[in-house]
Amino acid sequence: MYLHHVAAYLPVAVVTNEHFTRLNGLASDWIIERTGIRERRKAASDENANTMAIAATRALLAEIPAFDAASIDLIVAGTYTPHDTIYTAAHAVQRELNINEIPVVSISSACSSLLNAVEIVEGYFALGKASRALVVVSEHNTAYNNEEDTMAGHLWGDGAAALLFTKEPLAPGDLHVVQVLTGGAAPMGKADEAVTLKPVDKGIVMPYGRDVFQQACTYMARITQQLLDAHQLPVAELSYLIPHQANLRISANVVKQLGLDPARAVNNIDRLGNTGCAGAAIGLAEIWSKIKAGDKIIITVFGGGYSYGAMLLEKPV
Template sequence: MFINAIASYLPEQIITNAYFEELNGLTDDWITERTGIRQRRKASASENTHTMAIEAVNKVRESLPYDISEVDLIVGATYTPHDCIFTLAHAIQHHINVSEIPVVTISSACSSLLNAIEIVQGYFALGKATKALVVASEHNTAYNNEDDTKAGHLWGDGAVVVSISKERISDENWEIKDLLTGGAGNVGKAFESVTLKPLHRGIVMPYGKDVFINACTYMPKASLKVLERNNLSISDVAYIAPHQANLRISKNVANTLGVSEDIMLSNIQYLGNTGCAGCAIALDENKAKFNKGENIIVTVFGGGYSYGAMLITI
């Protein structure tokens, strides 16, 4: 599989840590020390999961090496849906007006992006599609409980779209060399560590330590496994795009893998936790500095628990 283009969208409104200090007494130093987050983006009253994704699609059209009417598969990824019936992927189909193609939306917490790409891999393998859009969009602030002093300050909003083809379309394409995902719902406090129950208190994280421990375990483990399957070592990796949940997690993963923190792509400091869109937004933000032939690892971990890693060669 090959990545043809990538583009992201971020809302304009910026919420700094000063907002939470005024709201519930959490200081900038306290939040930054524990999470690395200094600010995050918040969708406006006129924005939602669908509208942000549509803006990202509008941006990616500018760099697509083919007409968007050739898309024959759309896979959405989100755990913060605007509508559970007319799903994210269907909203994109409506926007680009492509008829009678497979359209599906997946939710597996913050690993949803890689699960969505794995769905594309399956459709390609079965000969049911050749050009796909994977759209990840999270409207965390629609569900967030800002009064929750454990997790209410973590969340940001944003969207990203990745165009993927079965065959190489141009020399500028990135190759997805390998991809693995897994579930760890039977581990630790997976069933209660992070929850989003719309009729209750929104997103809450009563067992953040358990999330931290398992993220720091599964992200490097999945990364090393996908490298081993391709006869590569961590020294062959130019950059790592980890799930943007906590800067301390990224640093811990770097330490476990024995790599410099400089190769860890990070945006959580100024975007907050943008859910399953975060690591792909980081790829979009940094794409200009990638060099031909470089290997990049994308590694994710989500509440519930879910995890994965993907190997890309530029």
């Protein structure tokens, strides 16, 4: 399986830390020290998870004009912040593309949804049910977030990304999806209550941030090392590591455990905040033009409910 292209969409509005200083007294330096976040994007009043999914898809297709969008035969969307749980982001993208009678799937496994979506594509490809799949990840965190929550209200940002996967390469520069590994650690720690989104109650809350931090550091490093070992890939030969964009300290901890050069870690949380399952895909879009032949990339993720995963990508020589 191959990744032909990826593109991202970010809302225009920028919310700096000073907004939260004015709102509830949280100092910008305090937020930066604990999370690495300096600013984040916020969707406009007429935007939502569906519209951002469409915008990311439009951006993707605009960057690969020679590709025939009508040949897409599978759409998988991931989000835990849906605009509608019935007419999902996947359906919205299908309607935008005007491709009838193809499978459309919408999933949520918290911030690891990106890699679970890729696994779904792997399954369809393996069964011969599809050969060109669009994966879209979109989060509208600010629709659910309580900004007055001093524990987690300042963490969240909005954004989306779209990725085109094909069973066979479309161009010499397509990235080979070497392997995807995912798992769930729901029996561990405070997985059942560490991060929750209950719209009727308080929206997104994170009452057990320390437990999230510890489990994220453990499982992201573990699954990444497992992937490296499976392919006898020394960490020094890894070109980029794109971790889930939850906290800059988590990323730094994972990098340290792996013994990776920090310069090879891709981070956008300082500019975008926690963009959920879209964050790592947005990071991949941001470095896409820099990827060279022979480069090896690992995306590693961890989400609420303590789902996790890692994916190894390689650009053929």
